[in-house]
Amino acid sequence: MAQARHFARSALAGVAPDVLDTVELLVGELVTNAVIHARTEVDVEVWAAGDRVHARVGDLRPDHGPVRHPRHPYASTGRGLLLVEELASRHGVDLGEGRKTVWFELWPGAPVPPASVWDTVKPSGPTAAVTLTDVPYALYWAAQQHREAMLRELFLALPGDGGETRPQDLAVARDISHVINERMASAMAEETSSGSTLSLRLEFPADAAAAVTTLRLVLDEADTATQQESLLTLPPLPQVRAFRRWLLDQIAGQLSGGQATAWTLVPDTPSVTSTELAPWDAADTEASSVPTIVADDGNRIVAVNTSAARLLGWRVSELVGQRLTALIPEHLRERHVAAFTSLLLTGQPRILGHSIPLPALHRDGRLIPIRLRIQTQEAVDGRTVFVAQLIARTAASPPTRGSAGRRHARRPDPEPEQWQAAARSAEGAGPTGSGISAGEAARAVERLSLLVDTNSALTGTLNLEEALRRVCRLLTERLADWCAVELLDEKRRVERVCVVHRDPRVTVPGAYEGVPPAVSEAARGPLARVLRGAGPLLLTDLTSPWPSSDALDTWQRELFERLGGTNAVIAPLRARREVLGALTLVRGDDARPWTEEDLPLVADLVRTIALGVDNARLHQHTQRTAERFQRSLLPELPRGGHLRMAARYVPSSAATQVGGDWFDAFALPQGDTALVIGDVAGHDLQAAVAMSEVRNMLRGIAVDCQEPPAEVLRRLDVAAHTLHPTDPATATCIYALVKGAEHGPWELHHSTAGHLPILLTTQEGDSRFLSGGAGALIGMDPTVPRTTARDPLPPHSTLLLYTDGLVERRGESLDEGLDRLRRHTAALARAPLDVFCDELVIGLGADNVDDIALLALRPTPPA
Secondary structure (H helix, E strand, O other), rough: OOOHHHHHHHHHOOOOOHHHHHHHHHHHHHHHHHHHHHHHOOOOEEEEEEEEEEEEEOOOOOOOOOOOOOOOOOOOOHHHHHHHHHOOEEEEEEOOEEEEEEEEEEOOOOOOOOOOOOOOOOOOOOOOEEEEEEHHHHHHHHHHHHHHHHHHHHHHHOOOOOOOHHHHHHHHHHHHHHHHHHHHHHHHHHOOOOOEEEEEEEEEEOOHHHHHHHHHHHHHHHHHHHHHOOOOOOOOOHHHHHHHHHHHHHHHHOOOOOOOOOOHHHOOOOOOOOOOOOOOOOHHHHHOOEEEEEEOOOOHHHEEOHHHHHOOOHHHHHHOOEHHHHOOOOHHHHHHHHHHHHHHHHHOOOOOOOOEEEEEEEOOOOOEEEEEEEEEEOOOOEEEEEEEEEEEOOOOOOOOHHHHOOOOOOOOOOOOOOOHHHHHHHHHOOOOOOOOHHHHHHHHHHHHHHHHHHHHHOOOOHHHHHHHHHHHHHHHHHHHOOEEEEEEOOOOOEEEEEEEOOOOOOOOHHHEOOOOOOOEEEOHHHHHHHHOOOEEEOOOOOOOOOOOOOOOHHEEEEEEEEHHHOEEEEEEEEEOEEEEEEEEEEOOOOOOOOOHHHHHHHHHHHHHHHHHHHHHHHHHHHHHHHHHHHHOOOOOOOOOEEEEEEEEEOOOOOOOOEEEEEEEEOOOOOOEEEEEEEEEEOOHHHHHHHHHHHHHHOOOOOOOHHHOHHHHHHHHHHHHHHHHOOOOOEEEEEEEEEOOOOOOOEEEEEEEEOOOEEEEEEOOOOOOEEOOEOOEEEEOOOOOOOOEEEEEEEEOEEEEEEOOOHHOOOOOHHHHHHHHHOOOOOOHOOOOOHHHHHHHHHHHHOOOOOOEEEEEEEOOOOO
């Protein structure tokens, strides 16, 4: 290379210095390529004609032509031809008998260089077809760049540094790698799919299987050398190594007569294969509501969203560019650096794919308990990034109590760029617009309208199954003959949620809804591939044979045969780096077939649907968590003795909110029995947490001081203001003490903080509300005086404490609800206590829109 540069400079005496420098650089790059790839004699010609400089570099390997490389800024190899493309005025390649010549021309003031004009060298001799299914193109570019880097390092390594690799094996490996790169680049350049994965059909030399196997063995040896730090290249990360082996095994195996296996059907674990087939995009990170931080292989933050920045007390702009150690407590930094370095130097993961509880460092020095989950993902430029999701285990900055009473807030739906583009296109239509035709403008408006209507169908109900059924009805009206949606649950089991046909006369047998056969490793059909991340998949001929007879594939095939159709699109529902399910859209003979041009619209649809599914599941998860938390706090009632008790807790039938309702009963050291019922303001998880705090404070105060109820509530109010001086929890509450000997008489001492009055029903059916001892809500003003009321408890009477969900109804006054409750208790006065409670819930709790808690007590003297 040095001789070639010296020759070029000496042959061009008198040429402008800047042109001469460029010629010297480009000649050196072309000669380096010829030495490495052709490995034959190389001749160099350089001359000037007027103000133009001509350069030609020839070798004796016409079968190894230049390979087009994408412009990946992070690639460590493949820059030579890119430099020629960028800097030369003209360039190209001439192929002759037994000879190949790469040339360029250069002159001052040349126009912008043309696009690449390298001629693709077709395989000579017999060829065989290889099918590569569901290739994630971002992962491919990362694997290709790493493969080329390892081969370059093996070529440059001193004898022995590259392990036991023989020079002849390395030569074979480099040649076939060159062929693979060229074939893949050509196939990808022709691919128009808008999905995250590509399915490619390539032609390879029919006798190339042995060479591909040699390449695999050479790269495995290079893996070992990189882990031993014998080469300058870092070892491949797990997903890069796994993909590289799959790619080479597919090529060699199919050339030897084997069957194709899709990348999505290869069994994997979280530490081996990336969970996200789509290329990483910083915009996805920013749009996510899950706190997310993304770092590069230099341990430096390259992207962070607002949720993560807010959790840790930073602004987004302040975090980007910092090292991750700025967010790691000092006592864990050394371990983090050691683990990260070990991953890069060995390629062996420790925590990838696992959820790890640890503390994060807040900007003000506090430790924030989080659960950390790190996954790798490839970017379109060939980089691998580390995506970390931070789930707070406790709230670092709880929302204000004032927000607790609001209903669950649905995450804002990001407006896809395609929607904006469609809107701009529609607005720009017409004589003074952007030049698009009226038909294109109409299609853009129709597309935007469909996406908006789909979003409206999803947000019109909180019942996920009903929402998806509405979406399918909409899609069958405007896009497809029939539509189906499958979802994966938390254990990755499949459930077909709905199947909707445009023709109401077509019935869908129940056997084709519900739980289908499991997605086994033997499943090779399109649904199995999509549920593993491939797609959108375009099925142009539904009558063609299916790739396997697996139970899931058969079940899917039977549905197509039952409902008909000639072509279909199956697309994954993907959100937060996970596949949530699949959408199937089928058209018959009477409709225009699906084409590649339809896939961008389908991609937008599934993105919208997946976001709706994810929102609904997050909401359901919050509801279940809050309800389990609430139920875990319900006490075990005291048993035996002269006081019989029963209680019930019923969540809202609407299943849209969780309240702060609770009840409690316990014996005090002095022998009295304490009864409590209350309701913290709010209908969400925060309200349930606040309820537990108030409940536990009340228990502690009651047991410790054993004062009259009014004094206990006063102390509770003071405690609430002391712990939360600027924003104390607001709650209604009744605290009552049942006093009396085993045989009676009994007396109730009670005080109320803004709660509905206790209801007393005698054995004879006389019911009255105990309105004494009323006072202000907890959390309002601890200085307001409170009073304790006293009322006798007749034997066999029933004392009822309850929350407002039992009596309040929309469209009627509270007095009507209380009167209805009084009549019910009067009719149940002699019923057993459990029957008494159950009948109240059945009679008054149907379609309750709020939680119901009730506590009943009946003093019963010994026989």
